[in-house]
Every structure is written in structure tokens, then in C-alpha cells.
Amino acid sequence: MKTFYIETYGCQMNIVDSEIVTSILLRNGYLYSDSIQNADIILLNTCSIREHAEDRVKARIRQINSLKKSNPNIKIGIIGCMAESLKEKLLNELPMLDLLAGPDVYRNLPEILSEVDRDNKIINTMLSEDETYSDILPTRYDTNGISAYVSIMRGCNNFCSYCVVPYTRGRERSRNVESIVDEVTSLAQQGFKEITLLGQNVNSYNYIETNFPLLLNILAEQFPQILFRFATSHPKDLSIELIETIAKYQNIAKSFHLPVQSGSDAILKKMNRKYTIDEYLEKVKLLRSAIPDITISTDIICGFSGETEDDHKQTIELMKEVKYFFAFMFKYSERPNTVASRKYADNVDEQTKTRRLNEIIDLQQKISYELNKQDIGKTYKVLVEGTSKKNNKEIFGRNSQNKVIVFPGDISMKGEFVNVEVVDCTSATLIGRLKN
Template identity: 45%
Template sequence: MSKKVYIRTFGCQMNQADTEIITALLLDEGYAMAGSEDEADLIVLNTCAVRENAVEKILNQLDQLRAKKRRRPELLVGVIGCVPQYFREKLFAMAEGIDFLAGPDTYRELPGMIVRASQGRRPADFTHSIHETYAEIEPARPSGTGAFVPVMRGCNNMCAFCVVPFTRGRERSRPLRSVLDDVSRLASSGCREITLLGQNVNSYHDALNDCRFPELLEQVGLAAPDLRVRFTTSHPKDISPDLVRVIATTDNICNSIHLPVQSGSSRILSMMNRGHTREEYLDKIRMIRDAIPGVTLSTDLIAGFCGETLDDHRQTISLMEEVRFDFAYMFHYSVRPGTPAAKSLDDDVAKEEKKRRLAEIIELQNRISAECHAADIGSVVEVLVESESKRSSDMLMGRTKTNRVVVFGRKGSEPGDLVKVRILSATSATLLGEQA
């Protein structure tokens, strides 16, 4: 009988894509996928270290798994991804019951590590590889309307607050041909939407073909004209007029851009080592909106970074009011040991003040999002159906090309359909409507 593995994924879309690669590798080794942890012979936690609470989630999960291992001593538990890469072997001492550890570039070694773990040897591998992209592995993707397509790994930016360069290593890009072959397979399999992934997709460079991200995006759009194409994430300092032109002129590339700003203060942006000023960011926003009418923009924001004054915070508030982001990921700053900020800057904003500033940012963003969504009331939008609504099987959920979530009555439609929906009402998170 095949042994069963259950993989629990934490964090970003790149981690979800990595789980699909890991699944393919383990299926090739004869494993079957378990429906739950209780059915599994092997439990793998694929982890994220970007936020402090993300690490706490992993440690809490491991604490809960201790009871399972006491009842079933033969159960193996592995922790892979960014958390073990960040903490390395000391993670063994931080949580009981871990049988092996693996970083993001070592997934090919998992079968051998699992064998050694079953022998009680507790292996760990944190090797970084400047060449590893897993390009030739066909991911074991779940069925659905959309799919992630990683195009590069790692990050060369050294933002002061960020652990990604340490956990995922240097940038390396997947060959153009590999990406296009993957897209072609997805198009023929019935997929309706793909998202190109990278820590900073703007840095994509297939040196052999001298292909940069604007050319890659254009070729993907032309190769699969019936698929919606999205991408994430862009760095403000690297987004270019060429990329914006491709989005504006290629019909199936969605007109929504995630452009993390983190702060509205040039002084704080400099301390963060972001590589651009407030004014330069706003110039990029104007360039995008001039070229792509109706584009929606989302962002990341950090409240209470080292040295942030009330004036710096107010500049973030004013930038939000000027840009009017459709959506934002919002956090208060937490120190990540080993990052440039942890080494050279004082975390001098009190936690309660961080929370107060974050609450103000969230309140403002909720108001702006509600106003942006309210502007769609009465319009008819095209929606790609993704799934049933979580609240009712009589309702469906999908997204517009501008990445707005729409919930509407079923009327015979199914996931994967493109439908016209008349918007009747809106909240800060969702558009509500009926099929037109």
C-alpha cells in the first residue's frame, strides 16, 4: 500500500506553487496524497518566514502535531521552505517532533531525506543554488480555473525589513521556453487564468534568449489568447514603460497591478532601502494610469517601521488618499533577526503606537476600497467564475479583469465560465450582482 503524505502550506502564492512541485516529486516516489493529517504517514509543513506571526503559526502547528506523534511514533513530520532556511538547525530545538528540515532549493533531495528521517537520523539541507528553478518538473496542480506559473526564484533586493534574500537566495530566472511550454499545457488542460510568479517579476531575465519580463509577458499573452494572464509581484523601482505598454496593448493581460510601496515617506523609504522616493513612486502611478485606463492598483503597507515619526505616518496616509489603492496588505513592523534593519536600526516605535497607526491605515483603506467598489454599482462587468460562494451554493464567486471579487446568483453557470454581471451593491471587499 502506498504511503500517504499531507502537505500544509503557509504564506504566499510562491509557497503554494512550491507545494505543487513538492507534490509532483513525492507522487513520482510512490506517495499518495492524504485527505487529512490523520490519514497521513508523512506530514510536511511548507512554511513562510516573512512575518513574525507566520513563524508563530508554524510553531503552534508543530505543538499540535506532538500529540499525533505520541499516538503514532512512526509518523514523520518535515518542515520545509523559508522558516527552516531562516532558523536552520536550531529549529529542531525550537519545536519537538521535527524529523527533517529542508530549504526552498533542496526539494529534489526530499525523497532521500525522508528515508534518512525514517531511520531516526533527522537530516537537514539548506543549500542555496543559483541554478535551481525546478523548470523541468511539471507541477501537480489541483483542478480549478486558475494556476500559478513561477517564472523566477529569489531576490537581489536587500530591503531592510525583508528576509526573502536570505531564505530564497539570489535571483534566477526560468527559461522562456519552459514557461511557454507550461502555459501551453495549462491552456490545453482547460485552465482559464494563469498568474506569473516571482519575488520581483520585473527582474526576470532569460540571458540565453536575452528575454526580459515585458517580452516574456507579451509572449505568454500571445501564446494563450484565451487565458487571462496576471503577474505578481512588481517592484516600483523596476516597473518600466515597456511593461506598461504590453499590459495596455495585450487584451488578455489583466489590468490590475500589485505595486508594494510600504511607506509614503521618502525618508522611511530610504531607510528601508527601497530604491525609490515617494515622488518617483507617484510618477510610476501616473505613468500606469495614463497608459491603462481603468487599471486597479494594490499595494503593501508597513506601519511603525524603525524611526517612523508621526509626520512619516501622515505621509503614508496622504499617499493612500492620493493614489486610492483598490486593495492593500497592511501590517505593523516586526523585527526579523538577521535583516539589515535588525542589525543597524532601532525598533523604536512602541508596539501600541504601531497598532494605532496600522488601525488608522486599515480604516482609511477600507473606506477607499468601499468608495472604489461603489463606483461600479450599475455597471456590467465580465467575471471569470472561480467557485461557489462560501456562504451559499446558490451563489458563485469570480473576479473581474481588474481583480475585483464579485458574488452573484448561479443561474446555470459553473466555475470556468465567463459571464456578464450587473453590479447591484458593494462592500469594501466585494461586488454583489446578478447575471446580466
Template identity: 45%
Template sequence: MPEADGTLGKKVFIETYGCQMNLADSELMGGVLADTGYSSAESLEEADVILINTCAVRERAEDRVFGRLSHLLRFKNDKPELVLGVTGCMAEHLRDKITDQAPYVDLVIGPDAYRRLPALLDKATGEARDPVIDVKLDKAEVYEGLTPKRKPGVGGWVTVQRGCDKFCTFCIVPFVRGRERGVPPHEILRQVENLAERGYKEVTLLGQTVNSYRYEDVDFADLLEQIVPIEGIERIRFTSPYPTDFTPKLIETIARHDKICNYLHLPAQSGSNRMLDEMRRQYTREEYDQLVDDIRAAVPDIALSTDIIVGFPGETEEDFEQTMELMESTRFDFAYLFKYSERSNTYASRNLPDDIDEEVKGERLKKIIALQESISAEVFKSKVGGTYTVLVEGESRRDPNELCGRTGDFKTVVFPKADGRDIEAGDLVDVKVTDCTSHTLLGELA
């Protein structure tokens, strides 16, 4: 945030937990606060306001937030006028638990209240010491007209859709983020053009089921067509799509435009039809396999990642083996792997007993991690010897004499700086891959 030139002159520190949607929302809050005179705190010690932007998808994330709040209490003890707030999905989901377990929290607001954040902070800093709470969902709020306060980098996020209508039995998102609503295309284009004007080279379009986007007669493929011509944006990504909302039109659009990256995150969750039905995933294993075949036929060099849950209520060894078979046959480049965690207020928590022993869940998780590690190692090894275009993100964390970046198919590449070549973040360079780990490609400038 810029230094305050307005009325408040107070400093805010925003700490984010969870997915890209939460990171994008933190930038949105930063922009709203900057417009009303707040500046950015570089550390917790100098903050007048501390906001913890939270995730409610998994229990572990909530436990981390409660632990973090306990740690942050010392800053309130040192500075009693400090405002400590909890924002986001967990605020929506666990309002009463937050105020009971952490009564020193001053502000609890949900994902649809960020436009009102400055006024809510004013109220929280007043004489009343009861927590200020605003967790009402708003089926119309898409934050049109607001500009996020973005962190420096080569890529930025633009939220194109808020909420979710899928109601998977394990998922809390529709209850904490509300129903699906698309951001108007002109607003999305404004934000992407703003990214380009500020020198960002890559945009990632965000939505809980991003490819189900619709605004009046504009679908997601149409939206991509409108973004592709924007000068300065070299790469377009999106996450997370939902399998049943991939249309032939969308697949053809992805295949036709080089700017749209050859990488898709395609959540599967399970390889068992019985489990998919229990999860209400709206597709079968056979339909998922066919979608993968259709995408790979249109984009032969596509890289795929996925989400997998093991230990879902009622999962048998046969169900688990079918998930292993899905992973072996599809050969995802990488995967996000989890054991089932019951979330209150979901259909599963009310109707499906969490009947898989935690030790069994843990063993199944270990098995799929080991399987995916072996597959990823083979996939990355197959890249050795090839030359790929890399969008440079900056210096490598491990060595200032090395640069790092990503390929179009979302693989991290590390390579030495070259004498006589002034390469900066945001540059596109060709790198020949000479070695790899199961998660990183190593190479040299071509």
C-alpha cells in the first residue's frame, strides 16, 4: 500500500491463510483500506490493525488460526488500542466460536463485507468493546469498481466468479461464500488491463468453479476470448475448473490460443464411482477419463494436476484402489492430496458418519503421496533435454546467482544467471533443462 495521504494514517497488517481466492481477497481489502488512508505495516509490531484472512475448507487451517490468534494477543497487551480482526471464510463459518474462544478479537467479518471494512474498523475502534460482527452473505456482491492493492510480481489474480452452486457433500464453500455470481466482463477486463499497464505479464482467473462462469450471455470461453487480445499479458491461467463444466467450445478455445497456458488443475477427488456419488461430484469416473482424453487430444502437451481425498465416509479398500488406478492411468504432473476432514454444516457431517479410522486414513494418504511422487519424478525426468520458454519470476531463494521462473505448464525452473545478459523478472527466456527433481526442473539458458 502507498503511504497514507488521507485522514487515518494508521497501519494495517494482513495475514492470509488458504487458497488463491483468499490471497486475492487480501489484496482487495488492502485496496479498500488504502483508498481510505491506511498504509501498510511492514511488521506486526508497527501495526495499528491486524487482520487474519482465513480459510474454512479444512479443520487444520482453523486450528492454525486459533493458535495464531493466541500468539497475537501479546500485541494487544502491548498496544491496547490495536484492532485485531478475523476475516474471510472462517469468520463466516465460526463466528460464535471465534468470539467465545478468542474474546479479545475486535472484528469478525465474512467474505461479502470487505466493501464496508473501513466503516467497520471505525466502529471497532470506538468506545464499544463488544466485537463488531458482519457476516451477512450478499448474493449480489462481486466488488465491482474496486481495485486490489497488489503485491509486486510478474503475475496477478483476478476474481471472475464468487460463490459456488455445486454443494459437494464434503465442502463448506457454498455456505461461507454463498451462491455463484459472475463478475461483469467489463470489470474483469478493466482489472486485467490494469495488470498489464502495471507491467504484470501473467493473469490467473479465479473462481470456485471458474469454468462455470456466466454473465448474461457471456460464458467462460467467451471471457477468455476477450482477455487474449490484451497487450502486455503474455500468459493466461485459471483455477479451479469443474469437470462437468468443460465444454467442447472451451477446450477448443484453450487449444487455439497460445496465451492460454497448457496447464489445467482438474479436481477428481476420487477414482471410485461410489465415492463420487456420495460426494455429489456430478460426474462418473468414466466421464472424467473421457474429459482427460478429450483435453489431451486437443492439447497434447497439456499438464494436469488434481485434488484427491482419501478416507471419505464409507471408503472401502476397493474404492481406494480405484483412486490409485485413476492416478496411475491419468499420470498427473502433480497433485494436492488430503485425508478427509469433516466440516460442520456440510451434508456429509450431518448424514455420513466419519467411519474411517484415522490410522487407515493416514496409511492411504501415505500410499497416494508415494505413488504421486514416483509419477511426478518420471514426468519431470521426461522434460530433461528439452528447451522450454520460462517466465522469469526473480532470483532463486537458494542462490542469488540463480534465477527461477515457470514454464507454460506450471513447472518451476531454476537456472544460473548468464554473463553479459541482463535478465529481469517478467522476461520470457528459453531454458534447456539439464536435470530435475520430482518438483523442480534445473537448466541453463539456451
């Protein structure tokens, strides 16, 4: 029997995809290996969202090739977004690769691997209009046994001008409700306590007559012991109905990831984000008036094509106004085949991008610290996830607002919801003590 090893890069969707691939290969007689040294098949599940992510994978493949040199029977494959976006180019650049498989052909991996076994190099990057892997229960080897991701949809129709996802993951399609409920039922039976529903734009989930708020309703009612989170949301699709649903249920997390990308209307237009800052702020206001204790996080790209100093200042002003508790912040990285790569020059120099990125990171740290200080004295229900990396006498978890809280405690509490009073903080972490 052949063994396989998967290394996962990129977003949470890729983690789920690796779990789906693991299931498919196990069903077909392959054995899972958590060690690259013992594997006959080495798969890298990849990300194309930034050039840096691709460079990391290429460097890793060259490193892995040393294993293949000592054992030529080893097969190496790239699966996921990089396979989809680079295709033959990748095989030319990295001739040691045996297979490239896009995100919609994982069901065919057993046949692809049989072909590869006959020393053929295989590229299969067909995109599908309906593949959701709804019938495949992901196999979760790399898990804390408490938190799990459940994919509810795949692909994206938004075509933000900088983004490669609609090309690597295809058009949007929603998974059927019954299969989602079945997967959550199985996770609940296994003792999982927190489930994050995933999709590129979960707000536009729609399966026959079930939209995203309705799906959340069904899950929150049926699984009161589970805390539900979700990611990611497009601001244009955030509805009142969704806000009301989050407000209604204790077991839907009071934390919302609302990617803004830029504080400038001119840049948002070039990014094809389909909202203005005023419209975005209106959504923030609606969220906060309906759910006063909600935390909001975001994504920001700095140095997009044509971004002026004034555009950058508008981003800074927006950050000060919204007061995100957390932000993913990146320098713009032009991706091949996107609208932006064809229409707009990547014309903000590297030094300016770096300076602007540092400015927003510094600002975000200050805002996070200020917001965290306001939590001192408050008590939160926290799901214990594990032992603190810095001190093994401390444990950590997250509250409904998605803030990490570290506090003295015993690991036997892992998986329990406990009450923790915040006594101190840094910009990244709350520090607490157990409260009865």
C-alpha cells in the first residue's frame, strides 16, 4: 500500500481541501503519513493569492526533491490554487513534479496517481460548475478535537480586480444543506465545540431556498452546544437578516470579519469591490447598533495600483473610525491573469508600499491595544483550546468576540467553556483569571 503526505499552505479553505483529499485517498486504499520521510506520495496543497506564497512553495519543492533523488519512486504533486493558475508553466519550472491537480478534480486523484505510477506526468486542472464535495466527510488528522472548519460553498463570482480566486477556484456554488447538517452532526458527536463555516463569500450562500442567515438559523437551533463562526463575508452582501440572526443566537460568535481592502473610494472602484466607504460604514453601524459587543476585523491591501498618499491617508482615517480589533494587512502583489494585471500598472514602488504597510500595522497595534484595555474587568465565556506556548502553567482559548485570552489553568479544561475575567492585556492577547 502506498502512503501519502500532504502539506497545506494558504487559507482555511485549503485546510478543508486537504482534509477532503485525505478522505478520498484513504477510501481508495492509500495510507496517511504525518511524516514526509515515510511517504511514497508528497502533495503540496498550495495558495496563489500572493507571489510570496508561490515562491515559498517552489522553494519547498526544490528542497523536497532531495528525497526524490535518494528514492526516485517518490511522486511529488502540487494540488490546489497554484496548480490551477500556473499549469504547464509550473511543470516547466519544476520538472521534478509528477502531477498538478486543481481544486475541482480531487475525486480523480486515485486515477491521476495510477497514471503517475506508470511514469506519466499528469496535469488536470478542470474547473467544475457544481463540485462541492458535499458527500465527502473530511478526515481531520491535524486537529485539536475542539474546533473544525466546515466548507459550505466553493468558488467566487465577485472578480475583485486584484484577486486570482475566481480563476483558481471557479464560479460560486453552494453545498446542499442536508450534507452540511450531517457533517456538523458528526462533528458534534465527536465532541467538537466550535465550527467555522467557510466559503469565499459565505454571505452569498444560497442552496435552493436556503440563504446564509437561514442556514445559520438551522444550525444554531439544531446544535445549541456548538459555537458557530464563519468566514469570509463580502460587505456588499451583508444583510439585515444576517445581522438579526447573529444577534438572536448566543451560539453564533459575536465577531465579524468584514474585509474593506482600502479606505479610498477611488481605489475600491479600481479594485471592483462594488461598495463605497459610506456604504461600508453604514454596514458597520448596523452591525454595532444591533450587536453592541461585536468585534470587527478586516483585510487591507496597501500600495494597490495608483494608490496616492491621500488614498493611504483615507485608509488610516477609516481604521481610526471603525477601530478594527484585528486586521490582516498586506502589500499589493500583482497576480497574473487578473483584471488588475491587465489594466493597471503595479506602480507604487516597493519602498512606499513597505512604509505604508508599516504605518497601518503600527496604527492597528495601537487600536488593538486600546480596545483590549477596555476589556479589563469584563468577564467572558471562553472555549479552552490548549496550553499557552509561552508558559505551560497557563491555558488559552477564545471568547465569542474571537479574542485570545491566556490564563492560569489546567489543560484538563480543554474543550470546556469557562468564565474568565480579563485582568491585563497586550495588543494581541487578553490576560485573565478563571472566575467561578
